Amino acid sequence: MDRGRCCTLLAIFLLVVSVPALFAQDIITCSSNDGKRHYCDMGRAREARMVRQRSGSPCVRGRTWGVQGRSIWVDQGCRADFRPVRGNVGPVPGPRPPRSQVIRCSSNNGGRVFCGTSGPIDRAVLERQISGSACVQGRTWGYERGRVWVDRGCRADIRVFYR
Numbered sequence: 001m002d003r004g005r006c007c008t009l010l011a012i013f014l015l016v017v018s019v020p021a022l023f024a025q026d027i028i029t030c031s032s033n034d035g036k037r038h039y040c041d042m043g044r045a046r047e048a049r050m051v052r053q054r055s056g057s058p059c060v061r062g063r064t065w066g067v068q069g070r071s072i073w074v075d076q077g078c079r080a081d082f083r084p085v086r087g088n089v090g091p092v093p094g095p096r097p098p099r100s101q102v103i104r105c106s107s108n109n110g111g112r113v114f115c116g117t118s119g120p121i122d123r124a125v126l127e128r129q130i131s132g133s134a135c136v137q138g139r140t141w142g143y144e145r146g147r148v149w150v151d152r153g154c155r156a157d158i159r160v161f162y163r
Contacts, residue, residue, distance in 0.1 A: 027051065030065070030072045031079040039071040045084030048072050055079035058101065060118050099162060102127055105141070105148050106155040114147045117160050121146060124160045131155035 028048070030040035032055075042048060048067050053059045057077030064078040072082050105115035124143045129135045133153030140154040148158050 026084060028072060028082045028084065029054070029080070030074045030082060031055075032057075032064075032074040032077055033079065035075075035077050037073055037075040039068070039073050040082075042067075042070050042072055042082075042084040044070065045086050046070060047085040048082040049085060050080050051083050052081040053079070054081065058118065063116075063118070100159055101162075102157050102159050103148050104130075104155075104157050105150045106130070107133075107140075107150040107153050108155070110153050112149055112151040114149045117143075117146055117148060118162065119146065120163045121148075122161045122163045124148060124158050126156055127159045128157040129155070130157065 026043070028040050028042065030038065032038050046067070046069075050059060050061070050065065055077055057064070057079070059065050059074070059078040059080045064076045065072065065074045065080065065082075067073075074080070101118055103115050103117060105113060107113045121143050126135055126137065126141065131153055133140070133155075135141050135150070135154040135156045140152045141148070141150045141156060141158065143149065143158075143160065148160060150156065
């Protein structure tokens with residue numbers, strides 16, 4: 001084999017081996033399996049994007065996951081894959097809230113309790129009453145300004161639909 005052909009084959013081999021490494025980006029799986037806050041190191045990155053949710057619990061940026069320093073944090077059962085972003089990045093767009101979500105809200109002490117949601121609510125429906133106390137919309141449960149509320153012992157799963 002002549003020297004020119006050998007060098008060409010070597011160059012092609014090195015290109016095939018090294019190019020995927022140049023474009024590969026680390027994926028970090030971060031999990032809150034016990035429902036508590038956990039931190040996952042991102043190395044030198046200062047920003048991350050969620051690329052895949054693995055949990056049944058919602059992963060909502062700023063609520064159940066976020067970036068602090070050079071770590072990703074997850075909370076409240078969020079489990080997901082994240083891609084660290086290196087270099088200058090513009091503002092990170094907030095995630096779009098899901099079209100609907102079931103929220104468990106409980107008035108265990110008989111008083112009014114507010115339960116947060118993932119965005120502006122279009123409407124809400126009682127999906128399942130858990131308590132022995134009546135859950136009647138407008139009287140013992142309802143929604144206003146991005147929050148679901150329950151009162152007078154109502155405990156229920158309420159499906160909220162977002163705008």
